[in-house]
Amino acid sequence: MNVILIAVIVLGVIGLVSALVLYFISHKFAVHEDPRIAQVSEVLPQANCGGCGYPGCSGFAAACVKAADAGSLEGKLCPVGGQPVMEQVAGILGMAAVASAPKVAVVRCNGTCENRPRNAEFDGAVSCRVKNMTGMGDTGCPYGCLGCGDCVSKCQFGAISMDAETGLPVVDEEKCTACGACAKACPRSIIEIRLKGPKGRRVVVLCNNKDKGAIANKACKASCIGCGKCVKTCEKFQAITLENNLAYIDAEKCKMCRKCEEACPKGAIHGFNFPPRKPKAEEPAVQSTDNTPNQNVEPSKAE
Amino acid sequence: MKSFHIGGVHPAENKLSAGSPIREAALPRQAVFSMFQHIGAPAKPVVQKGDTVKVGTLLAEAGGFVSAPVYSSVSGKVNKIDAVVDASGTRRMAVIVDVEGDEWEETIDRSKSLVRLSDRPDLDSKTIVEKIKNAGIVGMGGATFPCHVKLTPPPGSKAECVIINAVECEPYLTADHRLMLEHPEEILVGVDLIMKAVNVTKGYIGIENNKPDAIRLMTEKAKQYPGIEVVPLKVKYPQGGEKQLIDAVIGRQVPAPPAIPINVGAVVQNVGTAYAIYEAVMKNKPLIDRVITVTGKSVRNPSNLLARLGTPFQQLIDECGGLPEDTGKVIGGGPMMGKALLSLDVPMTKGSSGLLIMNKKEARRAEPQPCIRCAKCVSACPMGLEPYLLSKLASMEEWETAEKNDIVSCIECGSCQFTCPSNRPLLDMIRVGKTTVMGIIRNRAAAKK
Numbered sequence: 001m002n003v004i005l006i007a008v009i010v011l012g013v014i015g016l017v018s019a020l021v022l023y024f025i026s027h028k029f030a031v032h033e034d035p036r037i038a039q040v041s042e043v044l045p046q047a048n049c050g051g052c053g054y055p056g057c058s059g060f061a062a063a064c065v066k067a068a069d070a071g072s073l074e075g076k077l078c079p080v081g082g083q084p085v086m087e088q089v090a091g092i093l094g095m096a097a098v099a100s101a102p103k104v105a106v107v108r109c110n111g112t113c114e115n116r117p118r119n120a121e122f123d124g125a126v127s128c129r130v131k132n133m134t135g136m137g138d139t140g141c142p143y144g145c146l147g148c149g150d151c152v153s154k155c156q157f158g159a160i161s162m163d164a165e166t167g168l169p170v171v172d173e174e175k176c177t178a179c180g181a182c183a184k185a186c187p188r189s190i191i192e193i194r195l196k197g198p199k200g201r202r203v204v205v206l207c208n209n210k211d212k213g214a215i216a217n218k219a220c221k222a223s224c225i226g227c228g229k230c231v232k233t234c235e236k237f238q239a240i241t242l243e244n245n246l247a248y249i250d251a252e253k254c255k256m257c258r259k260c261e262e263a264c265p266k267g268a269i270h271g272f273n274f275p276p277r278k279p280k281a282e283e284p285a286v287q288s289t290d291n292t293p294n295q296n297v298e299p300s301k302a303e
Numbered sequence: 304m305k306s307f308h309i310g311g312v313h314p315a316e317n318k319l320s321a322g323s324p325i326r327e328a329a330l331p332r333q334a335v336f337s338m339f340q341h342i343g344a345p346a347k348p349v350v351q352k353g354d355t356v357k358v359g360t361l362l363a364e365a366g367g368f369v370s371a372p373v374y375s376s377v378s379g380k381v382n383k384i385d386a387v388v389d390a391s392g393t394r395r396m397a398v399i400v401d402v403e404g405d406e407w408e409e410t411i412d413r414s415k416s417l418v419r420l421s422d423r424p425d426l427d428s429k430t431i432v433e434k435i436k437n438a439g440i441v442g443m444g445g446a447t448f449p450c451h452v453k454l455t456p457p458p459g460s461k462a463e464c465v466i467i468n469a470v471e472c473e474p475y476l477t478a479d480h481r482l483m484l485e486h487p488e489e490i491l492v493g494v495d496l497i498m499k500a501v502n503v504t505k506g507y508i509g510i511e512n513n514k515p516d517a518i519r520l521m522t523e524k525a526k527q528y529p530g531i532e533v534v535p536l537k538v539k540y541p542q543g544g545e546k547q548l549i550d551a552v553i554g555r556q557v558p559a560p561p562a563i564p565i566n567v568g569a570v571v572q573n574v575g576t577a578y579a580i581y582e583a584v585m586k587n588k589p590l591i592d593r594v595i596t597v598t599g600k601s602v603r604n605p606s607n608l609l610a611r612l613g614t615p616f617q618q619l620i621d622e623c624g625g626l627p628e629d630t631g632k633v634i635g636g637g638p639m640m641g642k643a644l645l646s647l648d649v650p651m652t653k654g655s656s657g658l659l660i661m662n663k664k665e666a667r668r669a670e671p672q673p674c675i676r677c678a679k680c681v682s683a684c685p686m687g688l689e690p691y692l693l694s695k696l697a698s699m700e701e702w703e704t705a706e707k708n709d710i711v712s713c714i715e716c717g718s719c720q721f722t723c724p725s726n727r728p729l730l731d732m733i734r735v736g737k738t739t740v741m742g743i744i745r746n747r748a749a750a751k752k
Binding site: 127135211 | 388391392393394642643645646667668671698728731732734735738
């Protein structure tokens with residue numbers, strides 16, 4: 001009986017002392033975390049994709065709170081949640097949401113099996129990074145898509161898939177959140193995170209080949225040869241630049257007139273999500289369906 | 304018998320061309336000289352389109368200390384300086400020369416007479432290194448590291464011995480073997496020159512036991528050269544690796560990078576390099592040709608050719624009976640470390656030790672199966688690494704952990720992949736990891752500065 005009593009008392013005293021120590025320590029060394037971080041974190045998608053440029057959603061939440069204290073949410077965007085989530089975040093922090101244009105991943109290569117003949121057979125590990133170390137890869141183009149699907153395996157949202165027929169990855173614009181994981185995975189930097197454009201319409205040079213025209217032409221039927229015709233057609237808007245034998249369209253300057261698309265002798269420039277072109281005679285009809293101001297202006301000037 | 308102590312494998316030797324004497328390959332019609340025939344900064348062209356060049360004319364000067372000049376191996380006119388696809392599979396700068404006749408620079412001594420070191424008392428270590436540097440000599444075993452850099456020990460380190468790599472552990476290749484049989488004395492004088500250049504009195508020539516004729520001949524001839532000893536070695540791959548050879552011959556282990564062989568007092572040079580050094584110093588002949596083995600089970604006439612640098616591979620294959628019909632792969636170098644070529648128009652370079660033609664059946668890589676944790680790769684790795692782990696870490700992009708597991712120590716010998724019963728592409732992934740981690744280390748060092 002006595003033994004049991006002693007045991008209970010000893011344990012009880014130890015427990016009490018430990019409780020006091022813990023209580024003291026928890027107060028003395030308490031880490032104060034802004035409660036808003038947890039609140040912001042709650043409305044974020046919790047994909048932890050890193051597309052915002054911060055390590056995970058809680059990192060982004062902390063950065064948002066810090067930015068709000070500094071006065072503006074400028075430059076903070078969760079690409080996965082997009083504008084609605086950012087509005088919620090702004091609401092929690094008592095700020096005005098900064099408008100941001102949605103973006104999307106664009107595969108800048110049109111080297112389909114048909115356009116770009118395979119001149120070798122690659123039988124190493126199925127990985128773009130391994131294949132890229134062979135130099136050219138299995139085609140004559142050292143800049144084009146390698147087709148092993150590193151980007152596909154990196155996408156958390158199932159937004160990118162390989163097209164077996166063309167051998168190129170295809171982006172599902174509905175699912176794409178522009179987190180940039182695919183762009184980082186591509187060893188040849190073919191995928192670009194680009195402004196989605198009004199109504200999802202955009203004009204892009206679908207080529208990444210920086211070789212001289214003759215070599216690029218030989219490697220792929222749909223390559224940019226750096227002839228500069230598109231640059232000339234775009235003199236007014238200065239949206240197209242030519243560097244290292246490769247044209248690039250600045251999405252912010254582009255007015256979607258699509259003249260460059262017509263001018264390109266190789267068909268390397270592509271318009272996305274435009275309504276199908278009607279025959280020339282019915283061109284005014286095309287204009288009426290479009291409400292972007294520039295498209296109304298451009299064709300009439302061309303005539 | 305001596306050998307290295309960790310890991311190693313024994314692939315089928317297949318030395319098909321061992322009995323075929325070295326013969327001279329015909330001159331090419333057009334020779335292509337890549338500016339990237341060595342490790343380090345690319346060479347800078349000093350000729351222009353339309354210039355007339357002779358055999359031995361300087362085409363490009365070294366682009367830095369770790370670099371090497373390039374000399375013309377043919378006479379003719381410079382057609383153009385342009386980017387062409389080379390053996391690395393990338394398009395890089397090269398000087399292209401249209402061949403006309405075969406006119407040599409007069410400074411080159413073309414006589415066959417042997418010049419010994421005792422005949423040239425005027426040579427001191429500085430002049431020898433300078434001559435080697437100016438001749439554009441690089442490591443001829445395939446690594447193509449500029450030779451003079453190794454012969455200039457960094458301050459604070461002192462060479463104790465010279466080790467000549469005559470192991471030729473790659474299956475199929477026989478270029479070094481034939482060179483030893485046909486030019487033993489020249490090689491020994493070359494070794495003497497290397498020893499003099501780094502001021503040591505001891506030289507070892509490591510030869511694998513599958514070349515008994517070469518061991519016998521070299522041992523006999525070496526009697527006249529004090530300080531040079533021929534060391535027969537047990538056949539094991541990758542004995543020709545610099546660190547493995549040092550372990551095998553003098554029993555010292557080179558620590559992990561950034562340590563280099565000179566830290567344990569050894570200077571290692573390939574036997575082909577020793578021959579090139581003899582020619583450069585004693586005969587004033589820059590590096591313009593080399594012995595290359597053209598071989599393969601389906602090749603009609605596997606041979607060892609003395610070919611001029613810049614000759615397209617297609618021509619070398621034609622000299623050996625043409626490309627067999629069932630060709631599946633053509634590899635530049637040996638089967639273990641060589642690289643499959645994308646095209647046969649690729650020119651041969653200073654590092655081209657072999658050209659291996661595999662038939663379709665040999666060339667096909669077996670379908671990879673899941674890892675069964677047998678750890679054969681771990682026992683095979685001559686660097687004591689864990690290839691299965693490194694490959695996994697590389698595919699998961701765990702660069703920090705890969706660095707901690709010494710991925711940069713990998714010598715890319717391919718023993719792990721060779722031994723894997725599941726045919727896993729271990730080296731493919733490790734190579735990606737090694738390149739990335741080395742980049743990270745470089746960036747870190749640059750950021751510190």
